[in-house]
Amino acid sequence: MKKICAIDLFCGAGGLTHGLIKSGVDVVAGFDIEASCKHAYEHNNKGAVFYNEDVQNLKGYDLGKLYPSGCIRLLAGCAPCQPFSTYSQGRDVKNDKKWPLLYAFSSLIDEMLPELVTMENVPDVTRHEVYHDFVSSLEEKGYKVWAKKIYCPDYGMPQGRSRHVLIASKIGEIKFIKPTRLPRNYKTVRDTIGRLPKLEAGQKDEKDSLHVAAGLSLLNMKRIRTSRPGGTWHDWPEDLKAECHRKSSGRGYVSVYARMSWDEPSPTITTQSYGYGNGRFGHPQQHRAISLREAAMLQTFPKSYQFVKPSEKVYFSSIGKMIGNAVPVALGKAIGKSLLKSISSS
Template identity: 40%
Template sequence: MNVIDFFCGCGGASKGLELAGFNISLGIDFDPNAAATYQANFPHAKFILDDVRNITVEDVVAKVPRVNEVPLLLCTCAPCQPFSNQNNKRSESDIRRSLLDETHRFILALNPEYILLENVPGMQNVNPDIEGPFCRFLSFLSSNGYYYIKFIAKSEEYGVPQKRKRLVLLASRLGVIDEPEKTHGNDGIPYVTVRDAIGMLPSIQAGQMCDSDPIHKCSNLDAINIERISLTPEGGDRRDWPSRLINEAHKGYKGHYDTYGRMSWDKPSPTLTTKCHGYSNGRFGHPDTRQNRAISAREAANLQTFPSDYIFKGALTSISKQIGNAVPCELAKNFGLAILSHFDRVQEGQE
């Protein structure tokens, strides 16, 4: 089954689907660094580097031979920032809010057997009093003969060492499709932890890069932040500091304790963001108290379940953005397996 991955970013969804057994035919994104990363990891796939609003159906068909002869999964993970609770500058005029609408014309033309959508849960709550982009998408699917299921997926329940809630939609024009079974947290199967994901990586310090892996590199810290993190135990935060080290804005303020925090070894990590390389941006401090730094790009990639040899292009800030925006590979893999299982049942006349 072929995959066309709209808003593919650096390829988290594509890699997960590839690991599930799909053929990655085409990636589409407008970010040059993400495009370079994608093409380095999917050398046999075609790529369109452009804003989706400038791309025609003919552009896509030209890149995917026999597009209507081989079963197709259309993956659409439009930018999540316009709908994220962590975006304090959300605006109704943000043009990214309407990007999901652009996929309608491709679905009509390509008639894919399956559609996979992943985004932040807040996407379905946009414009509660009027029809927002997600509501329009659901109406579009229904009016064009697609069965769909939407649900909130907890990434840790699908083998991702990270607490990350996502809105997921699976759609098929071949029949009713069910929510994929969870792989972790039930039947005694424990969640994958930070230790499982990054515990094997070489020790480095703030501002350093590992000699054997140029992606295992982390941002530098100034003197006050070195002192802060050196006084922070595993799983701790600014509540462990003396008063003189606490920012004036945080003194007497209860909440947002993840900022300047360290991760815990034996739990899934907190949700990674596009600024996961920054110690002050969340609970992104390394859990080992002998490593006084934020997590490295490779550690962030591992927590997003990218393969250990995944190639990333760009500066550290760009790589962190690519990783934070990505669909966790293991999440996409599990949803891909569910799609393939459904397709097999359809072929056997069981659906």
């Protein structure tokens, strides 16, 4: 069977690339506009070269030259999800600079006609015309398309995240592999981060600079001490509740200032999951928000995954962005396995 060789557009720190490599796919290159992702991408994904370029400026002819001869070409493009997210619905997304990125991806497919294509995004992407134009363009060019919402815990991710995944093939019929886990054996927060060294708020593990927890104000320390795993701020005494939560408009927002549960998958890991007040990101037991390392591991990055050089300072915002924007590694691996299985049966 021929080898699958991939180019990863919008590659970020390499979540999808790492998963594809673990599945047996060769990844030759990744493209992203965030130069800060270069070290993480190349250090952890040997053989894959990072290109700090805007996908909208790329040409299919130039990309085609990066593939080794004789391989089955995969073009992966997990465009930034912000324009399609429910969090964006209050914005004028038609004018969002990220809105045309899926069209740019589609244009590159038109120019290159790779044998395989994959795209991953938030489930709400299917509500937008650009997505349906993308699918129609693939079908018009003879691709067989499989596209559905994937619940990540079904594929070994300790995170209650749902993503829309599309895989397409010019070689033959294609479909996603069956779930690898049932609800009774979903991977949990405890399974994933339960053995990491204990931390106080504002403390860093001396052996791992990424295992670092943000500090807490005196008020938030009182709040988290009152919080129970899986609970909400409704459990707090009145004097600890935020002013916005006292209003009727704020009473439904219960998944902030909350702890995760040990024996369930975590909530969706976002770019600000290191902040206690940004979601259900309180550690199940320790009085702090989860560390950057814990967030990365819940995104199924290996514990050893390096996001910055050892000599570089760790900044919560920049590394939190790399982690939260990444395709979970385990999802990337499931995508790779699905592609490999499909071509082997064609």
